[in-house]
Amino acid sequence: MSTTTFTIKGGTMFDAVAGAFRPNPGIVIDGGIIAQVGGAGERGDVIDASGKTVMPGLMNLHGHLAWDGFSDLEGQSRHDGPMGYVKVARGLISAVEAGVTTFRDLGGVHDTGLVARQAQRDGLIAGPKVITCGRAICRTGGHIWYGNREADGADDVRKATREQIRDGADWIKLMAHSYTPEELSACVEQAHDQGVPVTTDAGVWAELAVDAGVDCIEHGGDYSDELIATIVERGVWIVPTLSPIVLQAREGAAWGMKQSVIDRRRGQLADKGRHEGLGRARRAGAKLAFGTDSGSPVVPHGAILAEMQQLLAFGVFEREIDVLQAITIRGAELIRQVDRTGSLDEGKTADVVILGGDLAADLTVIERVERVWVDGRLSVVDGSARLPDPRDFRTFTNIGA
Ligand SMILES: [Zn+2]
Numbered sequence: 507m508s509t510t511t512f513t514i515k516g517g518t519m520f521d522a523v524a525g526a527f528r529p530n531p532g533i534v535i536d537g538g539i540i541a542q543v544g545g546a547g548e549r550g551d552v553i554d555a556s557g558k559t560v561m562p563g564l565m566n567l568h569g570h571l572a573w574d575g576f577s578d579l580e581g582q583s584r585h586d587g588p589m590g591y592v593k594v595a596r597g598l599i600s601a602v603e604a605g606v607t608t609f610r611d612l613g614g615v616h617d618t619g620l621v622a623r624q625a626q627r628d629g630l631i632a633g634p635k636v637i638t639c640g641r642a643i644c645r646t647g648g649h650i651w652y653g654n655r656e657a658d659g660a661d662d663v664r665k666a667t668r669e670q671i672r673d674g675a676d677w678i679k680l681m682a683h684s685y686t687p688e689e690l691s692a693c694v695e696q697a698h699d700q701g702v703p704v705t706t707d708a709g710v711w712a713e714l715a716v717d718a719g720v721d722c723i724e725h726g727g728d729y730s731d732e733l734i735a736t737i738v739e740r741g742v743w744i745v746p747t748l749s750p751i752v753l754q755a756r757e758g759a760a761w762g763m764k765q766s767v768i769d770r771r772r773g774q775l776a777d778k779g780r781h782e783g784l785g786r787a788r789r790a791g792a793k794l795a796f797g798t799d800s801g802s803p804v805v806p807h808g809a810i811l812a813e814m815q816q817l818l819a820f821g822v823f824e825r826e827i828d829v830l831q832a833i834t835i836r837g838a839e840l841i842r843q844v845d846r847t848g849s850l851d852e853g854k855t856a857d858v859v860i861l862g863g864d865l866a867a868d869l870t871v872i873e874r875v876e877r878v879w880v881d882g883r884l885s886v887v888d889g890s891a892r893l894p895d896p897r898d899f900r901t902f903t904n905i906g907a
Contacts, residue, residue, distance in 0.1 A: 510882075511536045511550030514858070517558040518866060522835035522849035525827045527866040530560050535856045538882025543852050553877070559865040561830075562849050563607025563634070563857030563880065564810065564872075565837030568724055568745045568797025571597040571622045571636070572614025572653070575806045576761060583615045583653040590615045594622045598633025599891045600807035601800070605875040607857035607885075608837065608847065609634040610797070612679045612705065612724065613642030615653040620674055629894035632885045635857075637841055639679035639705075640670040643693065649681045649707070660692035667696040678704045680720070682711035690718035703842075705745075716742055722840065724797070729783035731790075738791045743840050746784050747799035748816040751775055754804045756812075761804045778820070785821040794822070795840040796833040811873050826869050856882035 512535050519530040531544030541549075572590045573582060574597070582590070594614075601609050611619035619638030626633040641655040643666045648656065657666035663685070667678055678697045682690060697704045698719070705722035706715045712723055713733050722743040729737070737744070754763060755771040774780055788794055800807040814829045823829050838848025847857045858879045863871035878886035885892060 510884075511541075512553060513548035513550060514553045514555050514560055514860070515548060517555035517560055517860075518864060519560045519850060520562065520830060520834070520865065522562050522831055523851065525831050527559075530555060533560065533850060533858070535858070535879070535882055538856055540850060540852055540854050540856050540858075543850060553860070555860055558863065558876065559861040559871060560850065561605070561859040561861060561865065562834040563847065563859055563878065564605045564833050565608040565610075565796060565841070565848070566601060566606045566634075566798055566800060566807075566810070566833075567608070567610040567637075567795050567837050567840060568612055568747050568799050569597075569601070569609055569807060570614045570799070570801030571601075571609070571611050571807070572618035573597075573801035575801060575804055579650060579802065580652055583650070586615070590618050591621060594618050594625070595631050597801060597807045598622060598626060598631055598636075602633045602878055602880065602885050603875060603889060603891050604808040604810050605859040605861070605872070605878055605886075606634045606807075606810070607859070607878065607880045608841065608843075609636050610677065610841065611636055611638040612677075612707075613639055613650065613653060614801070616641060617673070623674075626880075629896060629899040632880075632891040632893060634880060637676045638674075639677045640673050640675035642679040642681055643667065643670070644681035645684050645689075649683050654681065658689075660686075660688045663689045664692040664696045667693045668700075671697070671700050671702050675702065678702055680704055680706045680715070682706040682708050682715040682720075685711070685714075687714055687718060690714055690720075694719040705743075716740065725799070726781065726784045726787070728780070729787055731786070734783070734787045734790045734792060737787060741793065743793050743795055744784065744787060745795050745797040745840070746781070746817065746822055747797050747813070748781065748820065748822075749798040749800070749805045749809060749813045750802050752812045752816045753809060758804050763804060781820045781822065785823075788822060793836065793839070794832055795837045796829070811870060814869060814872065829869075830865075 514533045534542035623636035646656040703721040708723040726746040758768040835848040838844040860877040862874040865871040
């Protein structure tokens with residue numbers, strides 16, 4: 507039950523706010539909330555974390571639960587039908603087993619993100635909390651049109667934005683490619699009017715998107731100093747996603763990827779200047795959170811380490827601590843929930859991970875996930891997802907007359 511009281515003792519704790527590891531002072535969880543950090547005594551069951559690391563739950567803030575990393579995006583989006591929902595279930599499990607307690611789904615196949623969010627909330631399946639854009643919005647025939655809401659012209663883009671918000675979108679995801687400044691502005695104005703933030707897979711459209719007032723840009727890339735100055739001034743977030751390049755270059759063959767694509771990815775990976783703008787943006791003061799683009803080809807939902815290592819290899823971040831803050835407290839800031847999650851502080855919801863080793867000494871320990879709590883609910887034990895108890899959820903109480 508989520509109301510269980512317990513204490514995690516021993517080991518090392520990652521203090522996400524301070525950006526430091528320190529001896530775990532003892533963390534009391536009560537009713538799904540971090541009730542006490544340090545101080546006298548222990549309450550309820552004691553979980554011994556000696557030799558281990560206690561982390562805030564990880565945040566993968568760019569992924570696609572309807573996709574499995576295996577199949578080509580268009581094929582699975584157009585032809586899989588209800589299989590997309592099975593993939594959602596598998597994706598939720600894989601993500602939480604990797605320590606992810608919050609997942610931002612940025613478009614899949616029609617309503618898969620909304621279904622994922624509801625399935626997790628209802629306790630149908632173990633998984634991270636899902637924040638979703640519903641359907642991404644693109645121009646007719648635009649990028650990933652087969653799963654998106656296609657919209658053309660400012661009025662239609664505005665309507666598409668309203669539709670996503672009506673259906674329950676937490677964010678609007680706009681495929682900025684080929685949209686005019688008027689169309690981009692129509693989306694951003696409408697979303698902001700209704701209190702919903704906007705993100706975009708900007709690429710070369712980044713400048714127009716930032717001018718239109720988006721809150722976040724995905725993937726990142728080659729930014730001019732002028733654009734970086736605007737990004738910093740307006741507080742626009744960047745979620746770099748390097749995993750597709752890294753994992754396709756490294757493991758594409760094992761996933762059945764075409765050699766020509768693998769070769770192209772290897773070239774991109776060897777090009778140190780390709781992502782230089784991201785490091786420049788960060789040094790200039792831009793805010794960066796963490797996302798892997800999981801679900802896209804050769805990026806399974808459980809893959810976290812490759813992104814971390816590549817962020818360091820490309821110099822996007824200089825210190826491991828910075829990456830660990832990006833995947834915890836910075837993520838909470840991006841999703842505007844820093845008062846509720848992102849660090850192991852009193853009063854926050856218990857999104858907690860125990861890793862089987864010393865993360866401060868070895869970043870690869872991030873892959874040794876032993877236990878995960880999502881909102882204080884034990885969701886992973888010994889590295890394996892655990893089905894929620896349906897009796898903990900009101901949705902199952904409506905039986906008979
Ligand atoms: Zn994506």
